[in-house]
Every structure is written in C-alpha cells, then in structure tokens.
Amino acid sequence: MLLLPASINARDARDALHMLAQSLKREPASEAVIDASALQQFDSSALAVLLECQRLAQASGRSFAVRGAPAKLGQLAQLYGMNELLLPASASA
Secondary structure, rough: OOEEOOOEOOOOOHHHHHHHHHHHHOOOOEEEEEOOOOOEEHHHHHHHHHHHHHHHHHOOOEEEEEEOOOOOHEEEEOOOOOOOHHHHHHHOO
C-alpha cells in the first residue's frame, strides 16, 4: 500500500507524484492501493496526482484503488466528475 503525504497542492504535486511513481515501480502487488487517510491539505492537484498514479498502475497491468480518502477529497472528485473513477463508494467510506 502506498501512502499519500499530508499535503498535496500545486507547489508539491510534482514531488508527491515522483515519490508515488517510484514506489509504484517497486510495489510487487497486482493491485496498486493508495492510502489517502493522511491527506489533510489539498487542492485539485491531488486529483491529478491520483489520476497519474492510476494511469501508471494500469500501464503496468495492475488495478488501482484509493482507500481512506477524506470526505472533502471525494467531494472535490465529484465536483470534477471523477468520483467514480478515483473514489468508488467502497473506498471513500
């Protein structure tokens, strides 16, 4: 399971993505699972990071899931029309 940092915004999204991409490469599991429970401060950049992680996981033949997402992240994903893609009901509960 990969862990999101406490903050992802426009300033640090590139660093967060780099860290997660490197972790994805080392993760041997058939499913890429991102634990978002530590995420406290974020903007739409967090969604971009998650979308890229999903793309990387799928490119390597793995499924992708987000667990422990804060309710506000789910609301932001819904605002952008990405709640089904990133945060299925079982992951945001």
